[in-house]
Structure formats: C-alpha cells, structure tokens
Amino acid sequence: MCGGTYISLRLAAIISIFTGNSHAKLAMMDIDSGADVDFARGTHNFLQWFQALPGATFHKDIKIVDMRHQDAGRGIVAAADIEPDTVLFTIPRASIVCAATSELAAKIPHIFNAAPDNGAGSAHMDDSDEEDAGPEPHDPWTLLILVLVYEHLQGHASRWKPYLDILPLEFDTPMFWQPAELAELQASAVVAKVGRGEADRMIREKILPVVRAHEHVFFPANGVTLADEQLLHLAHRMGSAIMAYAFDLEKEDDQDDQEGEDGDEWIEDRDGKTMMGMVPMADLLNADAEFNTHINHGEDSLTATSLRPIRAGDEILNYYGPLSSGELLRRYGYVTPKHTRYDVVELPWPLVESRLEERLLTRQQQPDWEEKMAEQLTEAGEDFEDSFVLERATGEPDTTGQLHDDAVFDGLPDELGEQVKAFLKAAKKVSSNSLVVEALADKDTRNEIYLDSVLKALGDREGQYLTRLEDDARLIRAADRPHGREQMAIWVRRGEKQLLREAQVWVAGKLDGLRNKASDRRPGANEGAPSTKRRRP
Numbered sequence: 001m002c003g004g005t006y007i008s009l010r011l012a013a014i015i016s017i018f019t020g021n022s023h024a025k026l027a028m029m030d031i032d033s034g035a036d037v038d039f040a041r042g043t044h045n046f047l048q049w050f051q052a053l054p055g056a057t058f059h060k061d062i063k064i065v066d067m068r069h070q071d072a073g074r075g076i077v078a079a080a081d082i083e084p085d086t087v088l089f090t091i092p093r094a095s096i097v098c099a100a101t102s103e104l105a106a107k108i109p110h111i112f113n114a115a116p117d118n119g120a121g122s123a124h125m126d127d128s129d130e131e132d133a134g135p136e137p138h139d140p141w142t143l144l145i146l147v148l149v150y151e152h153l154q155g156h157a158s159r160w161k162p163y164l165d166i167l168p169l170e171f172d173t174p175m176f177w178q179p180a181e182l183a184e185l186q187a188s189a190v191v192a193k194v195g196r197g198e199a200d201r202m203i204r205e206k207i208l209p210v211v212r213a214h215e216h217v218f219f220p221a222n223g224v225t226l227a228d229e230q231l232l233h234l235a236h237r238m239g240s241a242i243m244a245y246a247f248d249l250e251k252e253d254d255q256d257d258q259e260g261e262d263g264d265e266w267i268e269d270r271d272g273k274t275m276m277g278m279v280p281m282a283d284l285l286n287a288d289a290e291f292n293t294h295i296n297h298g299e300d301s302l303t304a305t306s307l308r309p310i311r312a313g314d315e316i317l318n319y320y321g322p323l324s325s326g327e328l329l330r331r332y333g334y335v336t337p338k339h340t341r342y343d344v345v346e347l348p349w350p351l352v353e354s355r356l357e358e359r360l361l362t363r364q365q366q367p368d369w370e371e372k373m374a375e376q377l378t379e380a381g382e383d384f385e386d387s388f389v390l391e392r393a394t395g396e397p398d399t400t401g402q403l404h405d406d407a408v409f410d411g412l413p414d415e416l417g418e419q420v421k422a423f424l425k426a427a428k429k430v431s432s433n434s435l436v437v438e439a440l441a442d443k444d445t446r447n448e449i450y451l452d453s454v455l456k457a458l459g460d461r462e463g464q465y466l467t468r469l470e471d472d473a474r475l476i477r478a479a480d481r482p483h484g485r486e487q488m489a490i491w492v493r494r495g496e497k498q499l500l501r502e503a504q505v506w507v508a509g510k511l512d513g514l515r516n517k518a519s520d521r522r523p524g525a526n527e528g529a530p531s532t533k534r535r536r537p
C-alpha cells in the first residue's frame with residue numbers, strides 16, 4: 001500500500017479469526033446474498049470492471065464478501081482451500097489511481113511538475129504559475145487528494161468510477177469523531193495526533209486554491225460546482241481514503257531502502273520521494289497482525305500471493321505493520337486483539353523529572369535549582385526529549401505471517417536511562433545539599449533514584465486516565481472484539497494502561513533487587529548469615 005503508513009504492506013496477511021462456524025457465515029454473506037442491494041451491486045460492478053482490465057487476474061477460489069457485520073466493510077475470503085504461493089490477483093500498474101495515470105496531471109502540469117518528485121516530471125516550480133500551487137509545492141499526499149477529487153468529480157467519465165464508488169463515504173478514524181467520542185480516549189497520546197485542524201488548514205491552503213484556479217478542469221461543463229465547504233468535506237474524505245487505502249508505489253527494492261522511515265502523519269512530508277496511489281483490489285484486503293498474503297510490487301503489475309495454505313472460508317489478510325491499537329485506530333479506524341501486543345504508551349519527561357526532583361530536593365529547597373540545572377544542562381550540551389515511548393519486546397511475524405513469541409515488557413527505553421543519567425549528573429554539580437551530592441556519587445544509589453522515580457512517574461501516568469484499568473476491562477463487554485467508537489476508544493486506553501502496569505511490575509522487580517543488594521551490603525547485614533550472597537526467593 002501507499003504511504004510510509006503502509007511501508008510494511010509488502011507482507012500480506014492471513015486471518016485466523018474466522019474459524020469453525022464463522023466460515024459458513026461468511027460464505028452466506030458473499031455478494032449474491034442480496035442483503036443490501038446497493039452494497040452488493042457496488043461490489044459486483046467493481047469486480048466486473050476489475051476483471052475486464054487488461055492484465056488483471058482474480059483467482060477463481062476467492063471472493064469479495066460483505067463483512068459489515070464485523071465492522072470491516074468489504075473483504076476477500078477463500079472460497080476453496082488455497083495452496084501457498086498462489087497468485088490470488090494481479091493488478092496492472094496502469095489501473096492504479098495516481099499522478100502518473102490520471103489525466104489531471106496533463107491538464108494542470110504546472111501543479112504536478114512543481115512537486116519535488118512525484119514521478120511525473122520536473123523538480124522545480126514553474127514560476128509563471130507559482131500562485132496556482134499555493135504557498136508550497138505539493139507533496140504526494142496533496143497530489144493524490146487532487147487526483148481523487150478530480151476523478152470523483154468526473155463521475156461516469158472517470159475510468160475508475162466503479163472503483164471510486166466502493167470507497168467508503170464515512171470513516172471511523174478519530175479525525176471524524178465528536179468531542180465526546182474523543183474524550184473516551186482519555187489520556188492517550190492518540191488524541192494529540194488526530195490533527196483535524198491541521199488537515200483542514202492543509203486542504204484550505206493547498207487543495208481548494210488549486211481547484212478554484214482550475215474550475216474548468218475539475219468541474220465537468222454541465223455539472224455542478226461545489227462550494228468550499230463541500231469541497232473541504234470531499235477532500236477530507238479522499239485524504240482519509242488515502243490514509244487507510246493508498247500504497248507506496250515503489251518496487252520492492254526501493255521499499256526496502258525506506259524501511260523504518262516515519263510515516264505516521266496524515267499530512268506527511270515525505271520529501272516527495274514516493275509516488276502514492278490507490279491500488280484497486282489490493283486495497284480490498286483487510287489486515288491483521290497475523291496475515292496470510294503478500295503484495296508484491298512488480299515492474300508492470302502488483303500481485304497478491306498467499307504466504308501459506310489458506311483454508312476455504314478464511315479471510316485473505318494483508319499486513320499494515322506492527323501498529324499499536326492507537327495507531328491502527330488513528331490511521332485505519334479499527335482495532336484488533338492481535339495488534340494489542342504492539343501497544344505503546346508515552347511517558348512524558350516532566351512526570352519523571354518532578355519525581356526525581358522530589359527525591360533530590362526534599363532535604364533542602366533550592367530556589368535557584370531550575371535555573372542552575374538549565375544552565376548546567378546547556379553547558380553539557382544536553383538536549384532533552386519531551387517524552388519516551390514504552391513498548392514490549394514483541395518478536396516479528398515469520399515469513400508465513402504468523403507470530404510465535406509472547407509480547408513481554410522487558411525494559412525501559414535506553415534513552416530514558418541516558419536522560420536520567422544526564423539529569424543526575426547535572427544535579428550532583430548543582431545541588432547545594434552535601435548529602436545529596438554524596439548520595440549521587442554512588443552508582444547504585446543513582447540507579448535506585450532512577451528506578452524509584454520512574455516507578456512513581458508510571459503510576460502518575462496511569463493516574464492521568466480518568467478510569468482504572470479494571471473499570472475499562474469491565475466496560476469492554478465483548479473482550480474478543482470491540483464494536484463502535486466508544487468501545488474502540490476504551491480498547492486503546494485499556495491497552496495503554498495494561499502496558500503501564502506491566503512496566504511498573506518490571507521496574508518494581510528491578511528496584512527490589514537493587515534494594516536487597518543494598519541492604520545486604522549494609523554493615524552487619526550478613527552477621528550470622530551464610531557467606532554466599534543472600535537473594536530474594
């Protein structure tokens with residue numbers, strides 16, 4: 001799929017959630033079920049259109065199904081057992097919706113050629129039309145939004161009409177949530193990343209001016225012209241479709257080069273390195289942390305290939321990457337139990353800092369403490385992080401898309417330890433309390449202060465959520481799969497609190513070990529004890 005968001009989508013996925021009786025259920029809900037005529041017609045038209053594309057293939061043993069009963073829109077399932085390495089479908093590159101295939105690029109070349117590198121032409125702004133492009137050159141995101149807005153407005157004249165017709169009209173990503181729904185995320189860092197205002201601004205600055213300056217291009221001669229608010233709504237819809245559906249269009253080798261690049265912003269500055277596109281059929285695959293299909297990026301086509309045997313009735317699943325529940329919700333608008341292993345939680349530095357200061361300043365307040373610490377840290381060239389991301393050691397899916405290791409919290413981020421170390425070093429220089437200075441000279445004491453402060457900060461962080469972990473567990477009625485926005489929000493915040501608890505258990509264990517070691521070292525502690533070092537059971 002497109003976008004850094006989708007970097008790991010070269011893997012594809014099998015689902016194991018559809019087992020036993022649910023196979024029969026899925027089979028009954030295929031496109032012929034007639035449960036919803038429009039929905040089924042949309043699927044039917046799309047499949048017919050896809051199969052007629054020169055070079056496209058669609059395996060006889062797979063079918064598109066209605067999965068709305070699982071809040072999963074459309075999906076693709078195996079209609080019969082499928083062998084590993086089977087090509088499930090082939091998508092000719094010519095059928096991808098992108099800057100290189102849409103006629104829009106040829107109609108307003110100055111906009112497309114002005115992008116740093118969109119695969120469509122020059123890397124320089126055309127001076128004569130500079131004002132048309134808005135304040136900055138377009139990036140792959142804004143260009144693809146323009147393409148989708150354009151193709152949508154062409155209606156039947158667009159060669160992608162049957163595909164565009166099955167893109168969702170609404171999304172469950174937090175971008176579209178009401179304030180009360182967002183509030184259910186409580187202290188989750190996801191809230192600050194939603195970026196609705198930023199997206200609005202981007203559309204107003206970079207999309208609307210281009211459309212307005214080229215109304216004769218965007219609006220068909222005898223069609224309606226949209227007002228700004230309607231255009232804003234349409235552009236938001238297309239932006240969200242890109243976030244949840246688009247693919248990076250590089251070939252496999254190029255993708256490897258990009259591994260690890262950050263791609264988590266809705267409005268993403270990708271330095272124009274990547275061409276993005278909507279890939280019909282590939283984007284009909286749902287995904288999970290365990291998966292059974294891989295999308296291969298070939299020269300002339302993309303192919304979906306099975307990674308292992310897929311049983312009749314199983315869903316064909318892609319992989320969106322090792323995303324936490326919060327990120328999955330933010331980018332795609334859903335959560336799954338299997339992604340919980342990748343949950344993360346942010347620990348803000350001020351929480352740790354205030355607990356450190358509590359330890360260092362109890363005996364004697366220093367009015368100039370902050371000032372001197374700032375001076376000392378600046379002198380030492382320390383550049384402090386605002387927050388630290390806690391996560392589990394998760395292991396990786398194997399080459400068949402399956403996970404084998406338990407996800408375990410096994411340590412604090414190294415950077416947090418380094419930052420506390422730098423802080424304590426500065427504190428030792430700055431403190432006017434000789435007892436503190438003496439204590440900080442001892443490595444074990446520094447370590448004890450570090451772990452004790454972090455343990456308390458983790459408790460403080462947990463306290464920032466309005467409900468307790470136990471309350472959330474009760475609130476999630478069907479623990480196997482959350483339905484609806486409120487349940488998904490509870491799922492996310494519960495996962496973060498669960499991770500905070502695991503981190504606290506881990507830190508408390510380390511602290512116990514350290515304190516036992518210290519008490520063993522105290523004079524007289526081992527009197528009458530065997531000469532071997534005492535350990536806690």
Ligand SMILES: C[S@@+](CC[C@H](N)C(=O)[O-])C[C@H]1O[C@@H](n2cnc3c(N)ncnc32)[C@H](O)[C@@H]1O
Pocket residue numbers: 070071072073074075166167168244245282283284285286287288331332333334335336
């Ligand atoms: C690339 S599309 C997949 C096709 C989509 N289901 C459809 O009907 O068009 C990605 C979107 O599908 C849905 N989705 C993907 N995997 C899912 C899953 N395991 N459970 C629920 N929804 C899922 C989410 O709404 C996500 O934003």
